[in-house]
Amino acid sequence: MVSGGGTGGHIYPALALIERLKELEPDTEVLYVGTHRGLEDKIVPAAGIDFKTIKIQGFKRSLSLENFKTVYLFLKSVRDARKMVKEFKPDVVLGTGGYVSGAVLYAAAKLHVPTVIHEQNSVVGVTNKFLSRYVTRIGIAFEAARSQFPQSKVVMTGNPRAQQVVGNKTNYSWTELGLKDDKPTMLIFGGSQGAPKINTSVVEAIQNFNQRDYQVVFATGQKRYQQVMNQIGDQNVGENVVIKPYINNMPSMMPKVAVIVGRAGATSIAEITALGIPSILIPSPYVTADHQTKNAQALVNQNAAEMIKEDDLSGETLSQAADKLMNDNDLRHQMAENAQKMGMPDAADRLIALLKDAKK
Numbered sequence: 001m002v003s004g005g006g007t008g009g010h011i012y013p014a015l016a017l018i019e020r021l022k023e024l025e026p027d028t029e030v031l032y033v034g035t036h037r038g039l040e041d042k043i044v045p046a047a048g049i050d051f052k053t054i055k056i057q058g059f060k061r062s063l064s065l066e067n068f069k070t071v072y073l074f075l076k077s078v079r080d081a082r083k084m085v086k087e088f089k090p091d092v093v094l095g096t097g098g099y100v101s102g103a104v105l106y107a108a109a110k111l112h113v114p115t116v117i118h119e120q121n122s123v124v125g126v127t128n129k130f131l132s133r134y135v136t137r138i139g140i141a142f143e144a145a146r147s148q149f150p151q152s153k154v155v156m157t158g159n160p161r162a163q164q165v166v167g168n169k170t171n172y173s174w175t176e177l178g179l180k181d182d183k184p185t186m187l188i189f190g191g192s193q194g195a196p197k198i199n200t201s202v203v204e205a206i207q208n209f210n211q212r213d214y215q216v217v218f219a220t221g222q223k224r225y226q227q228v229m230n231q232i233g234d235q236n237v238g239e240n241v242v243i244k245p246y247i248n249n250m251p252s253m254m255p256k257v258a259v260i261v262g263r264a265g266a267t268s269i270a271e272i273t274a275l276g277i278p279s280i281l282i283p284s285p286y287v288t289a290d291h292q293t294k295n296a297q298a299l300v301n302q303n304a305a306e307m308i309k310e311d312d313l314s315g316e317t318l319s320q321a322a323d324k325l326m327n328d329n330d331l332r333h334q335m336a337e338n339a340q341k342m343g344m345p346d347a348a349d350r351l352i353a354l355l356k357d358a359k360k
């Protein structure tokens, strides 16, 4: 049984793990438990995985009246999760973060089913912190997370999404988007949901991009597409720029990308390092303990990425940073090598070993 939800950063590692597990042991039965409200509601069924939902609401960091309702809902979802665990009878339960995994893993642990959580970030999330007391084993992707957990349970696994993107065998062609295969291509996206400041800056930079010799693919985030199109209005976007709400086939597209521009969410970083892609990172300042800046800084320290603080981001600074990398093959090559050294291309296998270990 697998649970994780809310944003792509929690869901894709789980899906990558399931894909690898089914490749190695095709008879494995998997049930994914998420919520209706999270991105998992779309992504998981589309991947052909059995999917059930429970109702849950996030805890507020400060105490408020709302919290009583949340505690009530949490206990109710634990009861729902208990029923699912008893019915499905999993050998092991994996949680990849997000509130829903709190209820599912807590219920499983109380029923003495072996449990494993996976933490993608260097700063541990609220749900995983809460669960760490109850679970059997903990997989991490950043060394910095180790000291925030009961250390005897912790194993460095990396992020399974890394192995998935490295193992992808599709020979993707940019012609699918009406672009050319012989031009370097820059991919821009603000995490799994898009980021308003990045989107505005790309709109400002479009007149520069469409005069360049490189190509640009820009994913706005599903819910932000219309707003971006309104901002662009009747401007000419140019033949070398493609704008999409969301990209569904990242693992096949990413190996062909010359430079990634985006947030510094942990799963994006796992992909960037596993594939060795130079990047321009604009960490989200709105996340717990500013962890995206820490993620980005780790790459900058190894000369694997450039960082622009959100406050300094504009069409102009974005264009300058893009030109610097896109017009310099040697620099890109060096950054790519440095990034790849930080990757963990066997992360799914490591996490599978941890699941088996928890079952013993």
Ligand SMILES: CC(=O)N[C@H]1[C@@H](OP(=O)(O)OP(=O)(O)OC[C@H]2O[C@@H](n3ccc(=O)[nH]c3=O)[C@H](O)[C@@H]2O)O[C@H](CO)[C@@H](O)[C@@H]1O
Pocket: 007, 008, 009, 010, 012, 120, 121, 161, 189, 190, 191, 192, 193, 219, 221, 245, 246, 247, 248, 249, 250, 263, 264, 265, 266, 267, 268, 269, 271, 284, 287, 292
């Ligand atoms: C705002 C917020 O809370 N962000 C957190 C969230 O980020 P978020 O959900 O944005 O996750 P990441 O940046 O880590 O990963 C985004 C994932 O979505 C995929 N993708 C993105 C755009 C697209 O069009 N198509 C697509 O498939 C990327 O390839 C990647 O696999 O979870 C991460 C944990 O894992 C955290 O580190 C981030 O701080």
